[in-house]
Amino acid sequence: MHSRHANGHNGQAHSPPAGAPPSPAASAAALCILASGSSANCSILAVWSAGRRRACLIDAGISPRRAERRFAERSLSLADLDGILLTHLDSDHWHPAWARKLPRAARIHIHERHAGRARRCGLGGRASPFSGAFELWPGVRVEPLLASHDHLGSVAYRFDFAPCGSRLGFATDLGRVPEALVEHFRSVDVLALESNYCPRLQHASGRPWFLKRRIMGGDGHLSNDQCLRAVEAIAPTTHVVLLHLSQECNRPEICADLHAGADYALTISSQEAPTRWVTIARPPGAQVRITPHAQLPLFGVPPPAASSPRGGAGLTHGTAAPRTASGGALVPS
Numbered sequence: 001m002h003s004r005h006a007n008g009h010n011g012q013a014h015s016p017p018a019g020a021p022p023s024p025a026a027s028a029a030a031l032c033i034l035a036s037g038s039s040a041n042c043s044i045l046a047v048w049s050a051g052r053r054r055a056c057l058i059d060a061g062i063s064p065r066r067a068e069r070r071f072a073e074r075s076l077s078l079a080d081l082d083g084i085l086l087t088h089l090d091s092d093h094w095h096p097a098w099a100r101k102l103p104r105a106a107r108i109h110i111h112e113r114h115a116g117r118a119r120r121c122g123l124g125g126r127a128s129p130f131s132g133a134f135e136l137w138p139g140v141r142v143e144p145l146l147a148s149h150d151h152l153g154s155v156a157y158r159f160d161f162a163p164c165g166s167r168l169g170f171a172t173d174l175g176r177v178p179e180a181l182v183e184h185f186r187s188v189d190v191l192a193l194e195s196n197y198c199p200r201l202q203h204a205s206g207r208p209w210f211l212k213r214r215i216m217g218g219d220g221h222l223s224n225d226q227c228l229r230a231v232e233a234i235a236p237t238t239h240v241v242l243l244h245l246s247q248e249c250n251r252p253e254i255c256a257d258l259h260a261g262a263d264y265a266l267t268i269s270s271q272e273a274p275t276r277w278v279t280i281a282r283p284p285g286a287q288v289r290i291t292p293h294a295q296l297p298l299f300g301v302p303p304p305a306a307s308s309p310r311g312g313a314g315l316t317h318g319t320a321a322p323r324t325a326s327g328g329a330l331v332p333s
């Protein structure tokens with residue numbers, strides 16, 4: 001995982017240590033990206049709710065055995081899991097072994113549009129389909145939005161944490177960012193968003209044209225520039241986490257340069273190493289904004305985005321990173 005620090009801020013000061021889950025004294029909620037990229041995607045959301053710590057996965061593209069090792073490094077176990085929220089069921093977001101290893105009481109939350117595929121993937125009675133908002137835990141409300149990605153779409157999640165008034169937006173595998181998604185995520189405190197590919201590297205790659213067209217055609221993945229424009233429009237208050245960087249057609253340094261000088265902390269996730277815990281908290285004095293639920297259109301291709309890299313300082317290895325002022329699938333992504 002790569003992180004950047006800018007404007008004299010130290011992102012580590014705003015996040016719990018790498019191995020420590022959040023405590024009531026430290027924060028009400030925190031996010032850790034266990035793995036994110038072209039091969040596998042899996043994140044932990046840990047929350048203090050109703051007097052105890054609760055944890056769920058957002059996507060489960062790594063094996064339970066691999067997850068168990070990374071859980072242990074964070075003083076967690078698979079037994080701590082209350083469930084999994086799936087953005088969609090592509091093989092880099094869902095590993096079938098979870099259907100057997102998940103604790104008996106845990107549920108797998110999926111959009112009703114994905115229910116048929118879930119049955120074919122062996123989820124059976126473990127799946128808990130939804131079509132609208134639901135309460136994940138006491139005081140934790142989930143507002144889903146179905147976004148464009150291949151045939152069935154991908155779910156973008158907004159989490160509203162009533163005890164502390166903070167909000168998290170989480171979206172990956174998006175073909176585009178329409179205004180409905182911007183409004184859904186407007187002014188969240190932490191925004192975790194896909195930044196999949198650099199258009200220059202994508203065009204220069206040896207990939208077949210049909211694959212390039214799938215990725216860049218409006219129902220595939222977000223480019224770095226599309227991600228940046230979305231971040232600028234959404235205006236998260238504290239932290240941005242970049243997700244699902246392509247191993248072949250992206251580089252952490254390119255993403256960091258695009259966000260150089262921003263006023264939010266920046267964490268760039270990776271396939272190889274987990275991030276530190278990212279605290280989900282409102283800045284002092286910030287007002288909670290209520291966003292009405294809206295449904296995204298699933299189809300339609302936006303105009304192609306032009307690449308506009310900007311200069312910036314280099315990367316450091318660590319945890320969080322401060323802000324910038326400008327502010328798949330079954331086949332490779």
